[in-house]
Amino acid sequence: MKIMETIFVLILVSLIMAAGNTVGYHIDILSSVKAVAILAAISAIGYLIAKLPYCNKLPVIFWVSIVAIMVSIPQMPISEWVIATAKNVQFLAVCTPILAYAGLAIGKDLAMFRKISWRIIPVALVVCAGTFLCAAFIAEVTLHWEGVI
Amino acid sequence: MDVFKDWRLHMLALVIVIISELIGIQKIGMISLLPMIFAMIIGGIISFPKLKILKERNMKHASSIMTVSLMLLIAKLGLDIGPNLSHIMEAKGALLFQEVGHFIGTILFGLPLAVALGMGREAVGATYSVAREPNIAIIADKYGLDSPEGSGVMAMYICGTLFGAIWISILATFIANLGILHPYALAMGAGVGSGSMMAASAGSIIAVYPTMAESIRAYAASANLMSSVLGIYIYMFFSLPFANKMYVVFSRMFGKTDNVSGNS
Numbered sequence: 001m002k003i004m005e006t007i008f009v010l011i012l013v014s015l016i017m018a019a020g021n022t023v024g025y026h027i028d029i030l031s032s033v034k035a036v037a038i039l040a041a042i043s044a045i046g047y048l049i050a051k052l053p054y055c056n057k058l059p060v061i062f063w064v065s066i067v068a069i070m071v072s073i074p075q076m077p078i079s080e081w082v083i084a085t086a087k088n089v090q091f092l093a094v095c096t097p098i099l100a101y102a103g104l105a106i107g108k109d110l111a112m113f114r115k116i117s118w119r120i121i122p123v124a125l126v127v128c129a130g131t132f133l134c135a136a137f138i139a140e141v142t143l144h145w146e147g148v149i
Numbered sequence: 150m151d152v153f154k155d156w157r158l159h160m161l162a163l164v165i166v167i168i169s170e171l172i173g174i175q176k177i178g179m180i181s182l183l184p185m186i187f188a189m190i191i192g193g194i195i196s197f198p199k200l201k202i203l204k205e206r207n208m209k210h211a212s213s214i215m216t217v218s219l220m221l222l223i224a225k226l227g228l229d230i231g232p233n234l235s236h237i238m239e240a241k242g243a244l245l246f247q248e249v250g251h252f253i254g255t256i257l258f259g260l261p262l263a264v265a266l267g268m269g270r271e272a273v274g275a276t277y278s279v280a281r282e283p284n285i286a287i288i289a290d291k292y293g294l295d296s297p298e299g300s301g302v303m304a305m306y307i308c309g310t311l312f313g314a315i316w317i318s319i320l321a322t323f324i325a326n327l328g329i330l331h332p333y334a335l336a337m338g339a340g341v342g343s344g345s346m347m348a349a350s351a352g353s354i355i356a357v358y359p360t361m362a363e364s365i366r367a368y369a370a371s372a373n374l375m376s377s378v379l380g381i382y383i384y385m386f387f388s389l390p391f392a393n394k395m396y397v398v399f400s401r402m403f404g405k406t407d408n409v410s411g412n413s
Binding site (some may be wrong): 001005006008009010012013014016017019020021023024025036038039040042043046047058059060061062064065066067068069070071072073074076079082083086089091092093094095096097098099100101102103104105106107108109110111112113116117119120121122123124125126127128129130131132133134135136137138139140142143145146148149 | 150152153158159161162163165166167169170173174183184185186189190191192193194195196197198203205207208209211212213220221223224225226227228229230231232234239240242243244246247248249251253254255257258259262263266267268275276279283300301303304305307308309311313314316320321324330331333334335337338339340344345346348350351352355362370372374377378381
């Protein structure tokens, strides 16, 4: 997708997100729109940085994370306002439209899925479980070790 | 502007989001089903090719919109990291080490099962990672997508897309309810390097520990950030060679020496 189209898509998804946030969590539409506007702005800035020479060596989501962390660290004068405004969009409301589009894209993979042997299903479930459990277990041990928990 | 102008698709997404949010969080025994899971299921049913509601073109658009909208999720999670940065830095050792779990967990759990079920070199592609886009690129570069490794990674990619978020959210709720692991450790486990899987599992952990929501998101996001930044190098220089070695070991163990070919 071109740069302008990506930004338009970001705005559109943000608006769908705001609608979901209002319906599901009873937060008025104006506060919802303000909150998603912050997320869209952070995403757009991160995305544009990731298009710059040298910066494009690292993934877009790295740059988006960095911008979000930068504007929300306590040393930043606008951080309180950013955090308070963005709090109005619920984490779950952010996820719903993303997975709605993920669902709408599933159909294109179904034909290919039928061609693959059933064996991949148990393997896929175990692979996902393995990465989650193994990391959580190591984290549990090292968090104790560091005295965080 | 083809993707942006696909109004049918956007209207469907809006309707799905509103219906899913109206359904809200539903608890079935120990498992809480989140609105995002309903959204994915309803979307999946609509996109079923037999129903002829969406064309291949619309589905491709949906898939590229999903990739773009993941940025919004990352932005939301990043806003939880900033205020908790000093807190997270206390756990930097854990954050670093748990990555090892992410990278070897897929191979140690998945590979023996894949070999035992009779998969050949496909097993390496399918289990060296959670098979997100960068992982496909690595395999495509090294073996080509027409190779057995290539069909393994594609099969895993599709399977992860179809069941990953739903499965990991069920699993996370179950493990969180057992109470044997600390919510922070679970949160780090949730940062598997896939935005949608992380969202689904972090959301489920938060449903069990609502008072720790912000820290859980901050830890999950930090772990996910680690995976996405270090990930590509670790996959290339560690996971894939390790999967290749383990494939030989497991093939011998399951008596399938004929599967062992030396093209690593």
